[in-house]
Amino acid sequence: MTQYLLSIYQPDGPAPEPEMLDPIMRDVDAVKQEMKDAGVWVFSGGLHEPSTATVVRAKGDDVLITDGPYVESKEHLGGFTIIEAPDLDVALEWGGKLAQAVRLLPIEVRPFHDEP
């Protein structure tokens, strides 16, 4: 079994109106439940806006703290799900279900290194 990261990338800017967002969230929750029922779900979560991010980095013995996301771009990671699947075809099938739930946003499917 390999774990796969299913990342949801979304454009920067204000979140969609509730009347648009609510049915999407319901569908995303339904897919999450389906993943749990199938025993493939490992973890999932949605992230706050990139403006809430803080970057820390080591500088000699000190730790430097700066405001903001590490990478500035037009899109950002909005949330992710980790699943466990025997191969890419199975992972892509779950990725497809998630993509249908979130409608317009792409899902990036990426394998984790196997556990040592």
Next chain:
Amino acid sequence: MSDRPAPTTAQIDRVFRDEYGRAVAVLTRYFGDIDIAEEAIQDAFAEAVRRWPEAGPPPSPAGWIITTARNRAIDRLRREASRDERHAQAALLHARDVPAEEGPVRDDRLRLIFTCCHPALATPTQVALTLRLLGGLTTLEIARAFFVSESTMAQRIVRAKGKIRAARIPYRIPRETDLPDRLKSVLAVIYLIFNEGYQASSGERLIREDLCAEAIRLGRLLAELMPDEPEVKGLLALMLLTESRRDARTGPAGDLVLLPDQDRSQWDRELIAEGQAIVRECLRRDQPGPYQIQAAINAVHSDAPTAAATDWRQILALYDQLMAIAPSPVVALNRAVAMAEINGPEVALAVVDGLDLDGYHVFHAVRADLLNRLGRNADAVLAYDRAMARTENAAERAFLHARRDALN
């Protein structure tokens, strides 16, 4: 001592080309890893080069290569596994647990084709992997065929194999529900290889025969492995019928000769007979698809003893059918060429002018020809200029140049 004549290096090379794909496929199933399979096969061939000239070739060269490669790989993996190399341990475990055969026995090469043409890989990568793993072409040969440096091509192949391993792109025949889509991408890769060989998108040589031959070989293999898929047959027939005209398609100086001007006595009758027989078989089956219809169009051309005797009505009817199931501007352009023969150049030009194909050199060449037929020579010259500006192929450029000069 063997009474068989000692094989030459050329003969061993031939076994390599013929059997490489099968060997990679079998050993990949066995070890679950393409790199281990390839390395083991290289070892086995190196041993063949050492041993066969003296001892004579074994009765089954392919079987010998596979067995030798497997034994070599197991020896090597055991050594590596004893040094705690996880990757070797995993491969040995895989080899121990490999199922005898699940479901109907099918050739391992079929699984390998679907792995190489997996939609998670970019098209140029699918093409490179297919040529490398199934065709046994070297990285240098593939790089030359696609006009990139050897290091670029090597990197592309290494990355692809890395992705197959890390993301676990499966090594199996897709499920029934995924099969139509996945087969489409396999057919597209084979046809792309053929077309790249037949109509090189750049370079001096109009035709790179080796790619055509390789595509046909893959097409035959797929038709043998998937005898119930009519589109597989359709693609094979399309390639055979196109290939049958290869000698007639270039003049003495390597210049391009179009279908109406070709010396039809140069057409390869054997390929035509084979292609037409497949088209007839497809017609009986009556599950038409884009490749079968294109093959049928080519079969109609092959039937005509002269260009003037071409059954354009039948060709137009086939293009209508193609437009109905797989519409595209390029199909519409080809359909317009048939229309010009039946309804005249004016009607055809009106259709062509409505197509959004400005970047495609053939679009401008067709326009130029229609304008020429309508006596609008100045417009035709401009259209030939546009066509020339949009192709990198030297032979096509020379052809367009000659056409344009003939107008002045």
